[in-house]
Every structure is written in C-alpha cells, then in structure tokens.
Amino acid sequence: MTGTAANGRDHLLRERRGAAEWLVLNRPERRNALTVELVRDLADAVAQAGADPEVRVLVITGVAPVFCAGGDLAALSAVAEQGARAVTDTVYGQFQRLVRLMRDVPVPVIAAVNGAALGAGLDLALACDLRYVSHEASFASSWINVGLVPGMGGAHLLTRAVGSTRASEMVITGRMVQPHEALAWGLVNEVLETGRLAERVAEVADGLAKLSRPALSSSKASLRRALSSDFDHELAVLGAVQGGLLTGQDFRDATARFRRGS
16 A cells, blocks of 8 residues: 655555555544645546556545544635635635546546545545445535535535435535435445445445446446536536635634634
C-alpha cells in the first residue's frame, strides 16, 4: 500500500487489489475529515486510476472506524479567512473537481462505507456509483449544522437517490440515517456485517473487472446522463453560495463551538 505524505504522515493510502484500485482516507485522528490537500490528492488518484487501462474498478473507503466525518472545519476556516473568492475557488478547484472526476472516470466507483459518512463524507459516498456499507455506517447531511449547504452537490445527488421528501428531511434537518433505513430508502446497495464489508466489496470489484471496460464506461455515462441534468450548473451555483456562507458569522460561530468541543 502506498500513500501521499501530508504533515509527516500519509493522508491517502492507495492499494492495488487485482484490477481494483483502493483509495483509503487515512486521517483517523481527525475522523478522516477532508482537507483541501486530501481532496486534491484524492482527485489526482481518481484521475490517474481512470487513465490506467489496468484499473477496472475504484474503491473509496476510510480507515476505521469512520468513513469520512465531512470537511475539516479548521482547514476550511483557514480558507475562509482569505475571503469568499478564495472559498469559491477552493470549492471549484478541488472539492468540485473531485466529484466531477468521480462522475466522469470511465470505471465504476464503489464506496465501502465502514462508519459514519457525514456532510462532505455523505456527498463523497453519493458521488460513487455503488455504495456497500457495514452495520457501523451512518449517514447525515450535516452541513446545515455548521451553517453551510452541501457544497459537493450532495442535495442534488441525494434527491436523485432517495427522492425529494427524504432528501429534504436529511438536508434541512441534518438528521442521521442508520444503515437499514438507508437501504430501505435506496441510499445504499447492501448492508453487511462489519467484518464482511471489505470481502464483499472485493467480490463485487472482481466481478466488475471481468466485464467489458468499454461497455461499463458507456453504461456509466448513460446512467450519469439520466441522473445529472444541470449538475454542472448546480455545482457552479453552490461554489458561489458556499463562498458567502463559509465567510459568514454562523460558520465562524459553529467553528468556535467545535474548537471548544461543545
């Protein structure tokens, strides 16, 4: 397994398992929260894997016990100090680049959700083509709790996945959804015992690797055309909106509460 150095450690681990490239968020001390640098490296890894003819499947997961707790508030606050334009450029340049690449990469992307997927972590899982989850998983569009909108297109993707009524409840209230409820809603493909998740995802990846790569790519493109009308426009709007919210008082107050541990 290889990684990318960040602050003296590898914040993204990469492992080739057969024809599958596994990308593992590795910031357990921060609950695998996303920084600008981690998102940049994850996007680069997705792009590189998509260009490699030997890679037939991508798997995204996190070091246990959390899939991804969202954006790193301290890191986002540092960006916010630079002003709304810097926030918008970051959203466009890194976070939204990642979800666009995941949409456009010519191989299936599987989320192996082994714990909480919150805020940007939920958006990350939603941007994958398939979602297999453990009994330890949980899901919340928690952006609202820090005065933000789902800046990686999560409201758009969530509405497509579970319908407007359930998406509205998750996005507007931030309520937590447990794995079997997520399965009933159509948010995830399968719920597995914790120790069985990686094995099951590997089985699915092996099965996909045996299929025609051009056919998979074309099928994925067809599905995305059906599901992604005006998605780029939505991302463009979100980039500007998030720029104002991240530099606003509500987010500063929420970040201060987070730092106090309240």
